[in-house]
Amino acid sequence: MLTSNPMTMGREQGRDPGEILYADDYLAELSGALPPPLHSRFLEMYDYLEKVRPADALPGRQHIDPVDFPHLLALINLVDVERHQGGLSFRFRLVGTTQIAMAGRDVTGMTIDNAVVPSLASRVTANMEKVLLTARPLYDRFPMPHPNRQFIESERVYYPLAADGKTIDIFLILNGYIGSEDDPAGTRLGLLQG
Numbered sequence: 001m002l003t004s005n006p007m008t009m010g011r012e013q014g015r016d017p018g019e020i021l022y023a024d025d026y027l028a029e030l031s032g033a034l035p036p037p038l039h040s041r042f043l044e045m046y047d048y049l050e051k052v053r054p055a056d057a058l059p060g061r062q063h064i065d066p067v068d069f070p071h072l073l074a075l076i077n078l079v080d081v082e083r084h085q086g087g088l089s090f091r092f093r094l095v096g097t098t099q100i101a102m103a104g105r106d107v108t109g110m111t112i113d114n115a116v117v118p119s120l121a122s123r124v125t126a127n128m129e130k131v132l133l134t135a136r137p138l139y140d141r142f143p144m145p146h147p148n149r150q151f152i153e154s155e156r157v158y159y160p161l162a163a164d165g166k167t168i169d170i171f172l173i174l175n176g177y178i179g180s181e182d183d184p185a186g187t188r189l190g191l192l193q194g
Contacts, residue, residue, distance in 0.1 A: 020046065020157065023127050023140035038139060041072060042157045045174050046137060049159055057165030058135060064161075064172070074098035077173040079112070081132070089113070090128055090171070099175050102144060102152055131158045132168050141178070153178035 020042070022035055048069060053059035066073055078094040090112045100106045107115035112124050120142060131138050141155040154177050161170040 019136055021130070021134060021136050021138045023123075023130070023138055025123055025126070026140045026142070035139075038157075039155070039176050041075070041176060042139065042174060045069070045072065045157070045159060045172070049172075054165055058160055058162040058168065060163040060165065061161050061170055062163065072174060075175045077171075077175065079128070079171040079173060081128075081169050081171070082111075088129070088132075090125065093170070096175070098177075102154070102175075102177055127158055128171060131160050131171065135160055135168065 020038070026035070049059045049064075052063040054063070061078075074097045076094070076096045077092060077099055080091045080093050082089045082091055092107050092110055092112075092115060095103075095106060095108045112128075113121055116124050123140070123142065127138055127140050137157050137159045139155065139157045141153070144152040144154050154175060156173050156175045159172040159174065160168040161172055162168050163170075
């Protein structure tokens with residue numbers, strides 16, 4: 001069973017931007033260029049999770065109250081980490097309504113391998129595995145990983161959640177869509193990996 005060390009998200013007065021990792025594939029695609037600023041929604045969720053987590057532990061689903069961020073609910077997916085003798089699998093527990101609309105289908109209850117187009121399934125899985133190993137949120141940006149939706153440029157941050165504060169059992173994935181009305185100009189903040 002994979003376990004993680006407690007997340008070191010944020011220090012004292014808020015976030016430490018260096019704690020949000022960038023996906024290796026995304027950095028490779030940038031060919032050495034700096035990533036663009038992250039959307040403010042990603043930092044808002046980061047700060048919220050930092051605020052509700054127990055000391056020296058990861059936040060768990062039990063610490064989260066959706067009433068605290070109603071404006072983000074349609075963009076959130078919850079993905080269960082399933083551990084079994086054959087390894088790991090990741091299953092969509094909840095899929096936000098905007099995500100369903102953008103994907104053109106509801107993948108609730110499906111595993112990543114069955115829900116995501118094969119060309120991107122390994123990338124999504126690698127991102128989740130990296131979060132399991134680092135216990136840190138991870139940002140990635142790539143076309144929608146659903147059939148006939150690759151024309152939609154999407155981004156997401158995978159935030160680790162752990163009921164026991166250590167063993168990651170759920171990912172809270174906050175999504176965004178570049179150039180859509182949920183991504184108005186002027187809402188991106190300068191945040192570079194430190």
